[in-house]
Amino acid sequence: MKHNGFEIKVSDILNSKVTDTITFENRMIPELENLTKEGVSWTITIQSLDHESLFVTLDVECELNDICDRCWDEYRRKVSIEGYTAKYVTEQDPTVKDDEDEILFIDVKLGIIDVEELIYHAIQLEEPFVKHCEKCAALPVEEEDEEENDWL
């Protein structure tokens, strides 16, 4: 079994109707190439819905090294996500559709969930349409529009 530091044992949570909150700090996600060396920290609350599914609530904190769209300077973009929710299920039922929450799978054989993908998705969803460093973000909006028009 590969260990990536993102696995959480959930067999006990599934079987007894308990809620568990677990905090992880400073973990690296290889797919996030611009992640700062401090890594990602998160707190996950896992709630058993029945013996076959879990409802998770996720808070994530990290910083990413991004390039400003305006001045091309590198800057640290703080990502702070609160209350990102998803469901982990034991098997895929194609008739079940959930528009609100992301659905992921429980590794039933090992009794674990791997939250790396979940955290990666949560961070990807926070990706802003326009990336501005602190200096450029403080500039008036009108000027910004003009510059964007020049690109067209």
Ligand SMILES: [Zn+2]
């Ligand atoms: Zn800038």
